[in-house]
Amino acid sequence: xxxxxxxxxxxxxxxxxxxxxxxxxxxxxxxxxxxxxxxxxxxxxxxxxxxxxxxxxxxxxxxxxxxxxxxxxxxxxxxxxxxxxxxxxxxxxxxxxxxxxxxxxxxxxxxxxxxxxxxxxxxxxxxxxxxxxxxxxxxxxxxxxxxxxxxxxxxxxxxxxxxxxxxxxxxxxxxxxxxxxxxxxxxxxxxxxxxxxxxxxxxxxxxxxxxxxxxxxxxxxxxxxxxxxxxxxxxxxxxxxxxxxxxxxxxxxxxxxxxxxxxxxxxxxxxxxxxxxxxxxxxxxxxxxxxxxxxxxxxxxxxxxxxxxxxxxxxxxxxxxxxxxxxxxxxxxxxxxxxxxxxxxxxxxxxxxxxxxxxxxxxxxxxxxxxxxxxxxxxxxxxxxxxxxxxxxxxxxxxxxxxxxxxxxxxxxxxxxx
Amino acid sequence: xxxxxxxxxxxxxxxxxxxxxxxxxxxxxxxxxxxxxxxxxxxxxxxxxxxxxxxxxxxxxxxxxxxxxxxxxxxxxxxxxxxxxxxxxxxxxxxxxxxxxxxxxxxxxxxxxxxxxxxxxxxxxxxxxxxxxxxxxxxxxxxxxxxxxxxxxxxxxxxxxxxxxxxxxxxxxxxxxxxxxxxxxxxxxxxxxxxxxxxxxxxxxxxxxxxxxxxxxxxxxxxxxxxxxxxxxxxxxxxxxxxxxxxxxxxxxxxxxxxxxxxxxxxxxxxxxxxxxxxxxxxxxxxxxxxxxxxxxxxxxxxxxxxxxxxxxxxxxxxxxxxxxxxxxxxxxxxxxxxxxxxxxxxxxxxxxxxxxxxxxxxxxxxxxxxxxxxxxxxxxxxxxxxxxxxxxxxxxxxxxxxxxxxxxxxxxxxxxx
Numbered sequence: 001x002x003x004x005x006x007x008x009x010x011x012x013x014x015x016x017x018x019x020x021x022x023x024x025x026x027x028x029x030x031x032x033x034x035x036x037x038x039x040x041x042x043x044x045x046x047x048x049x050x051x052x053x054x055x056x057x058x059x060x061x062x063x064x065x066x067x068x069x070x071x072x073x074x075x076x077x078x079x080x081x082x083x084x085x086x087x088x089x090x091x092x093x094x095x096x097x098x099x100x101x102x103x104x105x106x107x108x109x110x111x112x113x114x115x116x117x118x119x120x121x122x123x124x125x126x127x128x129x130x131x132x133x134x135x136x137x138x139x140x141x142x143x144x145x146x147x148x149x150x151x152x153x154x155x156x157x158x159x160x161x162x163x164x165x166x167x168x169x170x171x172x173x174x175x176x177x178x179x180x181x182x183x184x185x186x187x188x189x190x191x192x193x194x195x196x197x198x199x200x201x202x203x204x205x206x207x208x209x210x211x212x213x214x215x216x217x218x219x220x221x222x223x224x225x226x227x228x229x230x231x232x233x234x235x236x237x238x239x240x241x242x243x244x245x246x247x248x249x250x251x252x253x254x255x256x257x258x259x260x261x262x263x264x265x266x267x268x269x270x271x272x273x274x275x276x277x278x279x280x281x282x283x284x285x286x287x288x289x290x291x292x293x294x295x296x297x298x299x300x301x302x303x304x305x306x307x308x309x310x311x312x313x314x315x316x317x318x319x320x321x322x323x324x325x326x327x328x329x330x331x332x333x334x335x336x337x338x339x340x341x342x343x344x345x346x347x348x349x350x351x352x353x354x355x356x357x358x359x360x361x362x363x364x365x366x367x368x369x370x371x372x373x374x375x376x377x378x379x380x381x382x383x384x385x386x387x388x389x390x391x392x393x394x395x396x397x398x399x400x401x402x403x404x405x406x407x408x409x410x411x412x413x414x415x416x417x418x
Numbered sequence: 419x420x421x422x423x424x425x426x427x428x429x430x431x432x433x434x435x436x437x438x439x440x441x442x443x444x445x446x447x448x449x450x451x452x453x454x455x456x457x458x459x460x461x462x463x464x465x466x467x468x469x470x471x472x473x474x475x476x477x478x479x480x481x482x483x484x485x486x487x488x489x490x491x492x493x494x495x496x497x498x499x500x501x502x503x504x505x506x507x508x509x510x511x512x513x514x515x516x517x518x519x520x521x522x523x524x525x526x527x528x529x530x531x532x533x534x535x536x537x538x539x540x541x542x543x544x545x546x547x548x549x550x551x552x553x554x555x556x557x558x559x560x561x562x563x564x565x566x567x568x569x570x571x572x573x574x575x576x577x578x579x580x581x582x583x584x585x586x587x588x589x590x591x592x593x594x595x596x597x598x599x600x601x602x603x604x605x606x607x608x609x610x611x612x613x614x615x616x617x618x619x620x621x622x623x624x625x626x627x628x629x630x631x632x633x634x635x636x637x638x639x640x641x642x643x644x645x646x647x648x649x650x651x652x653x654x655x656x657x658x659x660x661x662x663x664x665x666x667x668x669x670x671x672x673x674x675x676x677x678x679x680x681x682x683x684x685x686x687x688x689x690x691x692x693x694x695x696x697x698x699x700x701x702x703x704x705x706x707x708x709x710x711x712x713x714x715x716x717x718x719x720x721x722x723x724x725x726x727x728x729x730x731x732x733x734x735x736x737x738x739x740x741x742x743x744x745x746x747x748x749x750x751x752x753x754x755x756x757x758x759x760x761x762x763x764x765x766x767x768x769x770x771x772x773x774x775x776x777x778x779x780x781x782x783x784x785x786x787x788x789x790x791x792x793x794x795x796x797x798x799x800x801x802x803x804x805x806x807x808x809x810x811x812x813x814x815x816x817x818x819x820x821x822x823x824x825x826x827x828x829x830x831x832x833x834x835x836x
Contacts, residue, residue, distance in 0.1 A: 026477045035481045042477045050472050050706065054465050058653055059444045062785055063457045066835035071653060073834070098701020100675030101519055108558055124687065129676035129701060132689035136674030140526055141559070150687070179685075228702070235476055235489060235705035256554030257518030258547035265836050267597075267790055269542065269568070271550040283516020283547060284646070287653035288468065289704040367480055372685055416491070417484035418683050 003325055004391045012314075012387040017307055021383040024299050025232075031365040032393045036381030037206055037346045038369050040232030040296070049295035053288055071287045075238075075259075076278060078290055081297045082231070082240050085305065086204060086223065087214035093242045094277045095293060096259075096285055099205060099224045102241040103133045103172075105253040105280055106222040110170045110199045111137070111146050112252055117169035118143075121198075124150040127178045130203055134172065153182065160192045168198040175213070176206035176344030179371050181336040183207075183344050187218045194219065205229060208240075210312060210345035210381070212305040215242055222247070230345065230381060231300075233293035241280050249275060257282030299383055311382035313340040315390055316347050319378060322394040328401040335375065346379045353406055355418065357397075360406035364396045370418050421743055422809045430732075430805040435725055439801040442717050443650075449783040450811045454799030455624055455764045456787050458650030458714070467713035471706055489705045493656075493677075494696060496708055499715045500649070500658050503723065504622060504641065505632035511660045512695045513711060514677075514703055517623060517642045520659040521551045521590075523671040523698055524640040528588045528617045529555070529564050530670055535587035536561075539616075542568040545596045548621055552590065571600065578610045586616040593631070594624035594762030597789050599754040601625075601762050605636045612637065623647060626658075628730060628763035628799070630723040633660055640665070648763065648799060649718075651711035659698045667693060675700030717801055729800035731758040733808055734765050737796060740812040746819040753793065764797040771824055773836065775815075778824035782814045788836050 013019055024043045027033065033041055057065045066072050078095035086093070096102065107120070120134050134148040151163045164171055171193045176183050190200045202223040207213050209230030215223055223242035227233035243251065256271045258264045259281035263272075273279040317340060323329045332349040351357060351374060358370040368378045378393075400406050431437055443459045445451065451459055475483045484490050497512035504511070514520065525538070538552050552566040569581045582589055589611045594601050608618045620641040625631050627648030633641055641660035645651035661669065674689045676682045677699035681690075691697040735758060741747045750767040769775060769792060776788040786796045796811075818824050 028478045028480060031480075033480060039476075039481045041480065042472065047472050047477065050468060054460065054468050054652070054710075058457075059460045059465065060446045062446065062449075062451060062459065063453045063787060064780065064785070065653065067833040070834075097515070097519065098675065098703075100677075100701035101515065101673060104673055112558075126687075127676075128679070128685050128687055128689075131687055132674040132676060132679065135689045136670075136672040139670055139674075140530075140672040234472070235483065236702040236708075237704060237706075239701070252554075252557055254554040254558040255519060255522055256550040256557075257516065258545075258550060259518075261546070261550065265790070265834070267546050269544075269546060269549055271546075271553045283518030283657070284654040285516075286655060286704050286707040288655075288710060289707040290654075292472075292706060362482065367482070369481060372683070415485040416488075416683070 004322060004395055006388060006391055009387040009391045016311065016387070018303070018311055018382055021299060021303070022386060025384040027384060031367060032389045033367045034378045034380065034385070034393060035367045035369050036385070037229055037377065037379030039235055040229055040381060041384055042234070043232060043296055043299050045298055046232070046234065046292050046295040050288060050292050053291040074287060074290050074294065075281055075285050078294045078297065079240060079277060081294065082208070085213070085300055086208050086225065086242065087212070087216055088242055089216055089245070092245055092277055093240055094280050095227065095238050095240050095290055096281050097239060099203065099226055099239045100129045100133050101255065102224045102239050102280070103130060103201070104137060105255050106201055106224065106241060106243065107133060107137055107170065107172070109251040109253045110201060110222060113250065114169035114199060117167060118145055118147055119149055119167050120146060120170045120172055121149050121151060121163055121168050122172040123153050123156060123174070125153065125177055125179060126172070126174050127203065127205065130172060130174060153177070153184065160189065164193050164198055165196050168193070168196065171198050171200045172203070173200065174203035174205065178206060179348060179375055181343045181346040181348050183342055190218050190220055206344045206346070209300065211309040220244065227293045231293065232296040234289065234296070237293050238285065238290050243277060243280060248277065248279070251279065253280060255282040259284060308382045312345040312380050315380040315382065315385055315387065316340060318387060318390045319347060319394065322391065326398050326401070328398070345381070346377055349376045350374050351376055355414070356406040356411040357400065359411035360400045361397060364400060366393045366396045372418065422740060422813055424806060424809055427805040427809045434729065434805070436721070436729055436800055439717060439721070440804060443802040445802060449785060450807045451785045452796045452798065452803070452811060453785045453787050454803070455647055455795065455797030457653055458647055458799060459802055460652070461650060461714050461717050463716055464652065464710050464713040468706060468710050471709040492705060492708050492712065493699055493703050496712045496715065497658060497695060499712065500626070503631070503718055504626055504643065504660065505630070505634055506660055507634055507663070510663055510695055511658055512698050513645065513656050513658050513708055514699050515657060517621065517644055517657045518547045518551055519673065520642040520657050520698070521548060521619070522555060523673050524619055524642065524659060524661065525551060525555055525588065525590070527669040527671045528619060528640060531668065532587035532617060535585065536563055536565055537567055537585050538564060538588045538590055539567050539569060539581055539586050540590040541571050541574060543571065543595055543597060544590070544592050545621065545623065548590055548592060571595070571602065578607065582611050582616055583614050586611070586614065588617050588619060590619045590621070592621035592623065596624060597766060597793055599761045599764040599766050601760055608636050608638055624762045624764070627718065629727040638662065645711045649711065650714040652707065652714070655711050656703065656708050661695060661698060666695065666697070669697065671698060673700040677702060726800045730763040730798050733798040733800065733803055733805065734758060736805060736808045737765060737812065740809065744816050744819070746816070763799070764795055767794045768792050769794055773832070774824040774829040775818065777829035778818045779815060782818060784811045784814050790836065
């Protein structure tokens with residue numbers, strides 16, 4: 001017998017101001033999807049739009065679509081749809097490439113602006129691709145021109161001046177830690193960085209669409225982010241990049257592809273960057289992939305991100321509360337901050353059998369994910385996760401733990417993507 | 419009255435060994451599509467596959483698809499499908515990012531290999547993005563470390579030693595000129611470059627899928643190419659990159675994103691490139707876009723590229739022959755080489771009214787395109803262009819020219835994409 005009061009959860013769903021948004025999404029049958037922090041679910045509108053772009057625009061109108069369906073402006077149109085979600089005025093955000101590639105653009109450009117300073121400071125447990133891109137640039141330019149220093153998250157918070165100071169060219173911070181869900185106080189760190197003349201690049205992979213973000217108000221210099229997590233743009237969907245207006249006129253980003261040219265269709269042999277955010281474009285963008293992002297973003301129409309945040313916190317607190325009522329709970333060490341304001345929209349638990357438990361959950365249609373070495377991650381996507389979902393998820397987890405079904409050999413077998 | 423013998427053209431279509439391939443494509447109603455050199459048409463299989471990836475894989479299976487549908491290996495699976503089309507043994511080609519971004523990877527890596535040499539030689543009329551990417555790298559590294567020299571195509575052919583010599587680090591050559599359709603003798607230029615210790619990067623944007631390419635036999639070092647032209651992968655589809663096996667163990671490409679790591683899902687904080695072609699990956703690839711490429715490539719199953727080439731030449735020669743029978747033909751100056759072996763799969767004509775004529779053709783459902791300053795480009799895609807198509811296209815062009823309908827004001831109006 002379950003100790004979970006599903007009637008109470010149904011009431012909370014009924015009272016949820018975001019409840020209607022769930023209907024925009026295709027929820028897989030009988031599935032509790034708690035992995036929107038890795039790959040968001042699809043909206044019905046997205047499927048329709050992809051169909052439209054493929055079957056009508058490309059198939060019927062072919063090359064004419066670049067004008068007729070304004071494909072040529074899609075990256076900036078999508079960018080301006082993302083802008084209000086991350087607290088940016090129009091004209092500062094564009095959709096293109098991947099986070100990694102966009103990071104390289106703004107990182108190279110930022111280092112150039114910081115004539116003489118060469119140090120890039122980031123956190124040790126930042127998402128690896130962020131660190132790799134600095135390492136790649138450092139190898140290309142030489143350590144003399146770009147060197148990565150990684151610092152423990154606690155240390156950077158406790159003694160910011162020790163790590164972010166007059167030697168620092170760029171600070172590269174991901175707001176929400178992908179493993180632990182810990183959320184860094186960006187506004188405060190940006191203010192500190194600026195006070196010592198450092199520029200700040202923010203990675204919003206686990207923030208955009210999950211909580212209010214205020215890039216302009218925080219005076220962030222640059223940001224990159226992902227559209228396939230909380231923005232539901234589809235697997236490997238094009239990323240976004242933000243450049244504060246004050247920097248647009250003085251940047252040189254090295255991935256100077258033809259779409260970033262002031263007049264791409266003049267076919268000028270000399271690169272002359274656009275003086276708008278389009279300077280961040282490089283090669284021809286994937287129109288099918290970007291159209292999916294464009295359609296998915298419509299789910300945010302009329303959404304108050306403060307409400308999203310409140311529901312995210314309520315969902316995670318509910319998960320913790322329900323979990324705590326079971327005996328097996330003591331074996332799950334929550335490595336996310338106890339204070340919900342200090343975490344993103346996920347909870348992470350260390351457990352020796354995290355991998356097998358995650359596989360058993362997936363077999364029970366509770367989609368969570370695993371991160372090395374032994375973390376079970378549970379993500380909350382307020383636009384489609386319901387309170388009832390959380391009840392069902394914990395109930396299924398309880399069954400797996402109480403019956404120890406996760407010990408079955410089939411759950412030990414490692415997949416390519418873990 | 420038309421002077422074109424359509425019965426004879428129908429007979430040629432009947433005898434065409436590639437004729438059946440046309441049925442794989444969705445040909446827009448009543449349209450003669452002569453722009454496959456810009457954006458290839460869609461196959462029916464591609465539409466089905468996109469639908470499958472969106473509606474079943476993403477929507478139903480969500481994050482599990484990375485394993486279940488092998489999304490994680492899609493870039494190399496698609497690469498190995500492209501490989502035989504460009505004369506590459508398996509394991510040397512991967513699908514990802516754009517030509518521009520891929521060029522940056524191999525260019526940076528190649529310059530590093532050429533310790534001390536800094537000169538990148540290319541042609542003046544190369545596709546601009548190729549030149550821009552060198553300019554971008556040059557600006558990032560400084561002219562001391564990477565400097566672009568552009569040379570006239572004729573000069574490089576007539577006096578290769580003057581331009582490609584012991585100072586040359588990298589030669590960057592596009593096989594087929596996007597404006598004129600002129601085809602460079604790559605094998606010969608590569609041999610010359612290697613004799614003086616230079617490395618060669620080949621851009622196959624207008625070659626791959628249009629003619630036999632023999633990267634391995636030519637001993638090309640690196641290549642990049644496009645999947646949205648003759649490979650029909652969809653608007654802005656992910657590009658490909660080739661690295662000759664002999665270089666795979668000694669490269670460092672700077673866009674060191676997590677998908678290029680030897681073990682991406684170990685989330686190692688230190689970048690360790692894969693020792694396979696996967697080292698050319700950077701960020702998370704767009705699965706929807708890449709699945710479209712994968713499906714489109716199936717149109718090449720069983721195709722003999724020598725037959726493709728022969729039909730391409732036959733189509734272009736037919737176009738020239740039919741055009742020449744009209745009085746207005748003298749105003750069209752063919753700027754493509756007269757020898758069909760010296761051109762790609764397109765013809766380009768200079769005409770003072772090229773822009774308006776192109777617009778009038780498009781209105782008459784003959785899809786060609788315009789390139790500045792005054793070129794009309796006509797592309798031939800042997801998998802779906804028929805001999806009858808060429809007859810209809812020339813007939814419609816003749817009507818436009820004889821009635822001077824292209825002089826209507828609506829055809830003068832410039833679009834964003836020209």
